[in-house]
Amino acid sequence: MFNKRVKIKELLSQEPQEQEVTVMGWVRTFRNNQFIALNDGSTNNNLQVVLELGKFDEETLKRITTSASLKITGTVIPSLGKGQKLEVKASTLEILGDSDAEKYPLQPKKHSLEFLREIAHLRFRTNTFGSVFRLRHALAFAVHKFYNEKGFVYLHTPIVTASDAEGAGEMFRVTTLPFDNPPRNEDGTVNFKEDFFGRSSNLTVSGQLEGELGATAFGEIYTFGPTFRAENSNTARHLAEFWMIEPEMAFCDLEDNMNLAEEFIKYIIRYAMENNREDLEFLAQRLADEEKQLPQDKRSELGLIEKLEFVLNNDFERITYTEAIDILLQSPAYKKKKFQYDVKWGIDMQSEHERYLVEKHFKKPVIVTNYPAAIKAFYMRQDDGCEPGKETVAAMDILAPGIGEIVGGSQREERMDKLMKRMEEMHVPAEELWWYLDTRRFGTVPHAGFGLGFERMVQFVTGMGNIRDVIAFPRTPKNCEF
């Protein structure tokens, strides 16, 4: 019944030839009792609907308020207004739903992003969030398209897991046990055998370990699913619930891994540039306007689209961790004691160090490799021939301007003896990971993979400064609304 409507995005791409159309959408503005700017979410560009004076009764005209929903039939004619080639001359107008303009939280003015977060259920109806979430969609689709074209298998790794061995961060417990009087063992501890899954279980922090099981059968797999961190981080860079893409490849070493990650990032940016140009241009303008408020030296050198083009057209810089530390030690920032945290070989680089490398020194995405073993996870492949005390692993992190770490990955330790020794040193319980170790027992292969934080990628492409503005309903400490 409703399938006869034409979407505004499609209509705006047609030529005005007095064709009859039906459009539906929400009122953005209504001027002079005559001109409706109608939006249906398919694009930020509103359709101008023209009401012939005197054709519609006063009662109806009064109900055409911001966010009221309308069904309009009419004729598509050339527009004399600027910035639009066509408009619809309404022949019928039906109010589908009223909207009390006094009470509607989105007034036709600029709202702060903080305020819009409080009404995240309505912020989709603004131009900014319309563009952000259409771009998020485009990037997500590009992810699937990229891996599908390469023959990777999309693997849904589990969300609830009993494995807490990876140590990527604090975890959320998943349970059906009652807090009041939970079942207990004889020694007084809670008896998780009585819990739903028969053991203590958590929300996953990464699908990697299960991804490796897939890669060592299908050759190449990827995951794209939600992951969780129960960390009390109230920052513009952290979420308790976020989406991650984790490809994992058999017959793959660190260099192949870097090549894939760089190709992947460029592919999805290019896809967004080619398919969502209007949304990008809108956000580029938004960012430029926002930066006008900043002092000259705090503004970006490149606009949003120029930044993305620069990333597409240049190789990512590739340096080892040891080289990165040397650069930092030689830097004016270090010599002038401008870093808050100390710099020396062995440190887990802080955000200020990463930003220096990426934003000041190289001014482009940087892949840092071969980190100290001591600050990385047990499964990373140990580099051969290291100086004692300077053991490194075949890790790689990709750092992006304005965002920081956007990718973390490594070649995995495929040698059973070295893996077991490392797990022992790091107190990772081998018996719990019997299934993981089986991949090394039965036809082990060199393999590698990485994780891309999807929200950080969306931030990078949209230019949004706060990660809470690129996910529909952000989950953060003390915040689980909607």
Next chain:
Amino acid sequence: MFNKRVKIKELLSQEPQEQEVTVMGWVRTFRNNQFIALNDGSTNNNLQVVLELGKFDEETLKRITTSASLKITGTVIPSLGKGQKLEVKASTLEILGDSDAEKYPLQPKKHSLEFLREIAHLRFRTNTFGSVFRLRHALAFAVHKFYNEKGFVYLHTPIVTASDAEGAGEMFRVTTLPFDNPPRNEDGTVNFKEDFFGRSSNLTVSGQLEGELGATAFGEIYTFGPTFRAENSNTARHLAEFWMIEPEMAFCDLEDNMNLAEEFIKYIIRYAMENNREDLEFLAQRLADEEKQLPQDKRSELGLIEKLEFVLNNDFERITYTEAIDILLQSPAYKKKKFQYDVKWGIDMQSEHERYLVEKHFKKPVIVTNYPAAIKAFYMRQDDGCEPGKETVAAMDILAPGIGEIVGGSQREERMDKLMKRMEEMHVPAEELWWYLDTRRFGTVPHAGFGLGFERMVQFVTGMGNIRDVIAFPRTPKNCEF
């Protein structure tokens, strides 16, 4: 370094022209110290690698065991063997990883599906699960392709939610509070204000309510994410963690909703037929072999591929709930008292009733509409003009042969007064759903949507009888391994 390898699927599509290639994979079988069947997960079809007698030493030959991983370079030549047009004559062979044939759990024989569930980390290496999970990938990609082409926005609705208002089923608690000595209020109850999200929170049972927020801004959205049920159902049809696709459309009524669902299901089946024919043929043969063990009258009338073709080539049957009850009451099964559960207007149809309609009466997918309001959720649109005591809602369930309910959906109640009244009757707390109600307050629109259980769809296409065999690592009561 490894990126020079050619995938076996690609190699098998080439012509043998004495080209030099590098292949890597795992040994499936090794015959006569000469013929290796090598598999790399890209296809079930193994590559035959031929070792010239005497060219490789005894020590190496001994290590070519089932599941050992190899790197082979050689020349592609025509094969004299049956069923293969080419093979690789090995010039070099490197053992990447050994596999102790005595200990390797997958012996070259037929294993039961139950046994393979115990070693879900290795079952990907069998032909059956190779085909199942490549098809799962293809279906997932087709889902994204379908909605992207239609201009729907992919919305990531939250996984952790404080909303427990939908009542779709039992929920898992998500918490960081300790079971021992949790913070308590003065009245002794647990103080969830101290919990991570500042309130009692759970794993989502559906993204629909949030999906409606997206649809009433973007027009059309879909979700594709994990959902959870903490129900103690140990059946071949239930999982505690499963993936669901939930499109939600503004300006859409029940009929549009049915049309979309039917088009969608046919699209993804057609995609699998066109892109994964070999895997489907393998599974069709597997199912035919399995059914040979059954008595004649228990066998399917149609093979797997014929069944899918039949679905593609025929309209789904569309009947109202009231018509469905009439059919059941007229059925020989009812008259001969063969149903375990009673049939009368108002019942929530049992599996036996649905199967009768789908498998015996219509022999094709059936869309049942306009169910009694009393057995459906609060948000479904109330049908106008119902006889008192026979109130129905604009619901639609799609029932598929062999699977049962595969889609559940409805037109949503967009009329604020009717929605509020229904929520009150069903004790759904309006104050907790203030954001949901805002969509009715500010420019409400007729809208509709549905949920497709992804695993049930994968079952339908692959012919796998147990839902645990179509998800990588199934989560069920007392089972959270891997």
